[in-house]
Amino acid sequence: MQTTKDYIRKLLLETAQKAFFEKGFKSVSMREISKLSGIGLSNIYNYYPCKDDLLVDVLRPLLAAMYRMLEDHNRPENFSLDIFISDEYHRASLQELMGIITRYRSELNLLFFSTQHSRLKDYLEEWIEKSATIGMEYMEKMRRLHPELHTDISPFFMHFTCSWWINMMKEVVQHKELSCEEIECFISEYIRFSTGGWKKLMNVKNER
Structure with missing residues (x-):
């Protein structure tokens, strides 16, 4: 279970990093990160309550x-x-x-x-x-x-x-x-x- 959580967090971070680098922070939505990563939007919020939290981690x-x-x-x-x-x-x-x-x-x-x-x-x-x-x-x-x-x-x-x-x-x-x-x-x-x-x-x- 912990391995799965670590994998999802790493995937979200890598997805957000790539999207932020390409389009900038403001232009990327959490919904887009969900689509790009394949992680459900509601599940993303279990790891990152808001987009700013992803930015800080990146x-x-x-x-x-x-x-x-x-x-x-x-x-x-x-x-x-x-x-x-x-x-x-x-x-x-x-x-x-x-x-x-x-x-x-x-x-x-x-x-x-x-x-x-x-x-x-x-x-x-x-x-x-x-x-x-x-x-x-x-x-x-x-x-x-x-x-x-x-x-x-x-x-x-x-x-x-x-x-x-x-x-x-x-x-x-x-x-x-x-x-x-x-x-x-x-x-x-x-x-x-x-x-x-x-x-x-x-x-x-x-x-x-």
């Missing part, structure tokens, strides 16, 4: 990856001034971003452009605010560890930079013609550009 791996990235931001090694000049830090950041984009490109497209009529409609703004809060906490710890730096960054500027990150990801996802090599080149340029900007803003000395 996007769950992506959302988890995005929150892991936030949690990793304030790792102890990121408080060293070496991150401003470290090729290793650059490669790790590039690998992390490329991993999310290449693995979840369809999910990102769905999240960015097709969740306006779902419970996830405010997710991106909430993610930006969470990211900005973590960024301000980072600056406070950097102030204590490196008092010679300029860390008096305005909350709105931090909000802007976090919003800029989301818009950068949107541009990558929206331009489907970009190859993985082109995306990697762009992300590498973005990381170097933003790192250089923070280095200048925080008055990190060049001799490091």
